[in-house]
Amino acid sequence: TINDEVKRGTAVQKKLVNGKSFTWEAYYAETGQLVYEKHREACKPRYKLLKVERFIQYAKHKIQVEKWSPDIIVGRAIELGIYEPHERVCAKTLYRYIDEGLMSLNNMDLWLKLQRNTKPKRDRERKRILGQSIDVRPQEIINDRLTFGHWEIDTVVGKKNKDEPVVLTLTERQTRYQIIIKMSGKNEAAVKETIERLSKNNPNYPKLFKSITADNGSEFAGLSEALKGLSDVYFAHPYSSWERGTNEKHNGILRRFIPKGKSLKDYSNDQIKQFTHWMNHLPRKVLNYQTPTEAILTHFNQIQMT
Structure with missing residues (x-):
């Protein structure tokens, strides 16, 4: 209140006249400000x-x-x-x-x-979708993350050179579990060979990989054929990376270890496995601070029991 403000800035003055001492009170704005700052400093919480x-x-x-x-x-x-x-x-x-x-x-x-989005928006030319559109992906089953076994796929490039190896990344939408595999190149044949190797001699593959959603990169042109009869394959709209946001987010985390411009020839398969292990053992807020490994083990056990 005004009264409190006046009291805070009021100071006692003293003056000596003809050997006699006189005192009185007067308001000074500077005094009020100093008292205020002192009180504010005192009311700060103490460091813990x-x-x-x-x-x-x-x-x-x-x-x-x-x-x-x-x-x-x-x-x-x-x-x-x-x-x-x-x-x-x-x-x-x-x-x-x-x-x-x-x-x-x-x-x-x-x-x-430190991450900032500094890329300007650009108009893109039309590009055809390689297969079944993400528009027909079941909302209540996949989009809402209610069931396990629905993955997003992409490739991560180190150094931009057609002779350079790349890594294939798959992210499970519900548990955020990540699979990272080094490939010989960013092409259709390398992706098909890697996917076939992943599914070969695995009787539980259809239960583990119910669907896969990819972008429209040419390396995924043969994905539907490679997984025919095993998994449903969907393709996001061209230039719509947010439709595979889970995988894109995890690719960003992987960039901590594989920065753009760094040749993947410099990374061994053991190092790629170490990166995968770290990501799958990183607790996530969205999983109530469980790790993806902890989250996926429950589903693995259920599949093995059926």
Whole structure:
């Protein structure tokens, strides 16, 4: 109120006249501002940093070594119950500690925080769909992620050269489980050979791969034929990568290890397997901080029992 503001800026003045002391009160705006700033400084919450030192060290390790985000770190800790509420901080506080330089980390250590969409929109020429359109994909079964076994597929290129190897990525829509396979090139024959190798001598393949959704890249021209009688194949609309958003998101995560312009000849199959293992053991908020491996094991066990 006005009365409180006046009181805050009121100061006692003292003056000596002919050996006698006189005092009086007067309002000064500068005094009121100084008192206000002092009170605001005092009402700030005290740092919890020293009380949660063990959790901070845990978080630093997860960010630097395992490349987890603060949200995953906090969510996974809550899910597993490895820290009591008074022993940890929330994700927002972790981000603040990093921004304020209290954790010996910076934004360069936070992969997703650096990502920005800087590509301008462009008009695209019409392009035909290679097969059955995504428009006929069952809404209640696949689009709503109510059942297991529906995948999205794409290729990830390192160095743009027709003689360069690429990796084929498949992402299961419900569990976010990822399969990553290195191929000899980005062409129809390489994709067909890889898919046939994946399905060969696997009696449970139709239960594990009920459908696959691809883009209209020429390398997927023979996908419907390769999976005829095994899986339903759908194709997204041309230049509509958001229709395979799950796979595109995971390809972005894979770019942490395989940046654009880096030749895939420099990566061994064992390294590709390590990348796959890391992605499938990364807890996800959308899975209530379970890992894709944990989420898919339930379905594997059910399939083996039937």
